[in-house]
Amino acid sequence: MRKLALSDEILLKVEKPARYIGNEVNSVMKDKEKVDIRFAMCFPDVYEIGMSHLGIQILYDMFNRREDVWCERVYSPWTDLDKIMREEKIPLFALESQDPIKEFDFLGITLQYEMCYTNILQILDLSQIPLFAKDRSEEDPIVIGGGPCAVNPEPIADFFDLFYVGEGETQYDALLEAYKENRRCGGSRKDFLQMAAKIEGIYVPQFYDAVYNEDGTLKSFVPNDPHAKEKIRRQVVVDMDKVSYPTKPVVPFIKVTQDRVVLEVMRGCIRGCRFCQAGMIYRPTREKNLETLKKYASEMLKSTGHEEISLSSLSSSDFSELKGIVTYLIDEFKGKGINISLPSLRIDAFSLDVMSKVQDIRKSSLTFAPEAGSQRMRNVINKGLTEEMILEGAGKAFEGGWNKVKLYFMLGLPTETEEDMKEIPRLADKVARRYYEIPKDKRNGKCQITFSTSFFIPKPFTPFQWAKMYTMDEYIHRAHVVNQEMKEQLNRKSLKYNWHEADVTVLEGVFARGDRRTSKVLLEAYRLGCLFDSWSEQFDNKKWMQAFENTGTDIAFYTMRERGKKELFPWDFIDAGVTKSFLYREWERAMRGEVTPNCREKCSACGAMCYEGGVCFEGKN
Amino acid sequence: MKARIKFRKYGVMKYIGHLDVMRYFQKAMRRAEIPIAFTQGFSPHMIMSFANPLGVGLTSDGEYFDIELKEPISSEDAVRQLNEAMVDGMEVVSFVQIPDEKKATGMAIIEAADYLSIPKKEGILFSNEDLASFLSQTEILVLKQTKKSEKEVNIRPWIHKMEMRGNDIFMQVSAGSAANLKPELVIKSLLHFLCKKETETDFYYHRIENYARLEDGKLIPLDGLGTKIEG
Incomplete structure (x- = not known):
């Protein structure tokens, strides 16, 4: 029987011990003596969040298909266990073998959101691995970062030996082969990093020097090692049907956020919303083949026993085979007690028909993401959804029996005026009015319009990467403007308004566009006890403010400046396909309120065609 | 079916x-x-x-x-x-x-269950005499926590049998919707009765079987009430 890293006493003392024991259906056990490379794959948040992430399941499966690699999982111990592990000096361990992470060859950490950065330090600390890459010895694992935040890795650059920039399916084999080759030749850690630095998509931070201007902006960013490339090209899978997919994903014992089969139908998005980082960095849009998807769906439902399946993509309505896959899932699995969880779809006859088949109309709600209240603002952000489309969609749904609608908006967008803010509750009210146009005897009681706002955060590799943010007080003020205006609406009793926290927004803004110097704030915040910052009950803004003060770091420098056209950004050394000149053109068009057509309507020469695949070549072969 | x-x-x-x-x-x-x-x-x-x-x-x-x-x-x-x-x-x-x-x-049909209480460390020793004197009490009162309050109950009638099996304590106790006794509670009162300094957390607990009662009063493992399905 497997021996666990934690004693019976500890496991019975902590909340949800199932987070730490492994043994799940489809988890992979191997003989550690028979593999060459041991890879610990980490999501730096609690188990239930980490286990819901598709990317790790893809890489876990891909690595374990290799006979010479054993990939295991590790997540952040929750605060109760964190405390015990520190007190008793128990090293952090991997779920499968229960062996300490420090004995592994690699520790790969996925970077999904900025507010998990202190948890990266927790993972390293509990693993007893030196926090700074420069302090690590030949015995320590190679620490790799990857995932969406790796397009600006600078705030955490000092803590990583290397970053894999882009989609994992393309270069990991080369990296693992380089590791084996280096070990065969008796090479050192540095020798390996030099070999890795030559591989496409791999960035080794210690081989680069950042120099700053007197005003604090970046002056230059150049390699200091002959093996390092000047530009790191973000990796992209060209043909989605030629890569592996985890048909036997790990099935957790405890309920996790995403407790279902997830079928990824495409990558990328044709829409080009100017605030959306995913919509820019995952270009070009690449679809999977319908027959492949059908095969995956059956295999995954069989191998997991899950009772639900959902589709994953950035914008499922744009998937050419949407009708085919949804119809297949309903016909094939609905009768077998499998729930089909639909992504938010553009409302039309087809989507209303399938929704009424798979959801209980009385309980389910419709979701729209207009993102901005006024048409002017929607033009600025290039969100192609108009008021007419929303009201028409909502109207059709209301007539079909629905009476709940959710609307998502952003506040603090570039050029936003008070009028734009007030248009948010007004739009919600118009949706409610549309409902009450239906004769009383044909509608289903009152309607419920829930609208939420999050605060906009400019992200690297988007047209808004030049934009300024606002202070915390200003964000709160804007939410109040919306709230006040809501109270003026005719149907205010059918409206409900939720808004997000403002303090986390400011921090996320700093680290999204931060440079290497911001790493000292992270370290200081961690030392002051910040952890699980994306959990509102754990988040402690006072400690963060203290960390900025202790390190003499000016928040406003990172958040309040509108950047100039010439400014060199900390992430400019990464080539993400979309060019800086395209992004700047889009920034200028935004300022003029000009809409840019989507990829299928007209190519805007964004630069992603360099990957030679996907939507750029649709219908051209 | x-x-x-x-x-x-x-x-x-x-x-x-x-x-x-x-x-x-x-x-x-x-x-x-x-x-x-x-x-x-x-x-x-x-x-x-x-x-x-x-x-x-x-x-x-x-x-x-x-x-x-x-x-x-x-x-x-x-x-x-x-x-x-x-x-x-x-x-x-x-x-x-x-x-x-x-x-x-x-x-509804569950009547009793068998458990083993296994000491986590060596040196926690009991004898059949210990158990016999524990069971010779007419009343064993324990505080039972419910969702709303705690009340004192006599658990003696719910302990059907106790005996040593090597170093482990075997017990058969009432189970099911009428009366359900947890083995931890029995061990807790046993330790208290014997003035031992250990606590009930110093044991592993293992359930051996769940029983239903037949009309003649005999206990039968739950699957004894079923019949094999032939191919």
Whole structure:
């Protein structure tokens, strides 16, 4: 029987011990003596969040298909266990073998959101691995970062030996082969990093020097090692049907956020919303083949026993085979007690028909993401959804029996005026009015319009990467403007308004566009006890403010400046396909309120065609 | 057609709580392709009911749940298919048909359960004389926590049997909806009675079997009420 890293006493003392024991259906056990490379794959948040992430399941499966690699999982111990592990000096361990992470060859950490950065330090600390890459010895694992935040890795650059920039399916084999080759030749850690630095998509931070201007902006960013490339090209899978997919994903014992089969139908998005980082960095849009998807769906439902399946993509309505896959899932699995969880779809006859088949109309709600209240603002952000489309969609749904609608908006967008803010509750009210146009005897009681706002955060590799943010007080003020205006609406009793926290927004803004110097704030915040910052009950803004003060770091420098056209950004050394000149053109068009057509309507020469695949070549072969 | 499944839960699976064990078996039914019946309605769920949920931290050789089948499957095939879908620490022991009437299923028929209390460390020693003098009390009063309050109850009538098995303490106690006695509570009062400094957390607890009572008063393991389904 497997021996666990934690004693019976500890496991019975902590909340949800199932987070730490492994043994799940489809988890992979191997003989550690028979593999060459041991890879610990980490999501730096609690188990239930980490286990819901598709990317790790893809890489876990891909690595374990290799006979010479054993990939295991590790997540952040929750605060109760964190405390015990520190007190008793128990090293952090991997779920499968229960062996300490420090004995592994690699520790790969996925970077999904900025507010998990202190948890990266927790993972390293509990693993007893030196926090700074420069302090690590030949015995320590190679620490790799990857995932969406790796397009600006600078705030955490000092803590990583290397970053894999882009989609994992393309270069990991080369990296693992380089590791084996280096070990065969008796090479050192540095020798390996030099070999890795030559591989496409791999960035080794210690081989680069950042120099700053007197005003604090970046002056230059150049390699200091002959093996390092000047530009790191973000990796992209060209043909989605030629890569592996985890048909036997790990099935957790405890309920996790995403407790279902997830079928990824495409990558990328044709829409080009100017605030959306995913919509820019995952270009070009690449679809999977319908027959492949059908095969995956059956295999995954069989191998997991899950009772639900959902589709994953950035914008499922744009998937050419949407009708085919949804119809297949309903016909094939609905009768077998499998729930089909639909992504938010553009409302039309087809989507209303399938929704009424798979959801209980009385309980389910419709979701729209207009993102901005006024048409002017929607033009600025290039969100192609108009008021007419929303009201028409909502109207059709209301007539079909629905009476709940959710609307998502952003506040603090570039050029936003008070009028734009007030248009948010007004739009919600118009949706409610549309409902009450239906004769009383044909509608289903009152309607419920829930609208939420999050605060906009400019992200690297988007047209808004030049934009300024606002202070915390200003964000709160804007939410109040919306709230006040809501109270003026005719149907205010059918409206409900939720808004997000403002303090986390400011921090996320700093680290999204931060440079290497911001790493000292992270370290200081961690030392002051910040952890699980994306959990509102754990988040402690006072400690963060203290960390900025202790390190003499000016928040406003990172958040309040509108950047100039010439400014060199900390992430400019990464080539993400979309060019800086395209992004700047889009920034200028935004300022003029000009809409840019989507990829299928007209190519805007964004630069992603360099990957030679996907939507750029649709219908051209 | 109703079927009763007996399973063992051991090793690291003792850390999986009852609700998660239910979820685990729902998924296992699909993986094993057991022809289980569903409820009607908009969100159908499997017809499945568990007897006497086992607490987190306990292992067991005799856990049970009942299901409704929409078509027959042989006992042999069902056990094999289920075991192919199990993880380490879960093993299906039997799959038998039970009578269709309502009173044959669920908690209602449970009467008693056997447990072993196993000392975690060496040197925690008891004798059969210790147990005999403990059981010779006419009343064993313990504070029982309920959701709203705590009240003093006499657990003596619920302890059917206690004896040493090597260094482990074997006990047969009342179980089910009428009276349900946890072995931890028995050990706690035993330690108190014997003036020992150990606590009930110094033991592992293992359930051996769940019983129903026959009309003649005899106890019978729950799967003894069923019959093998032939292929």
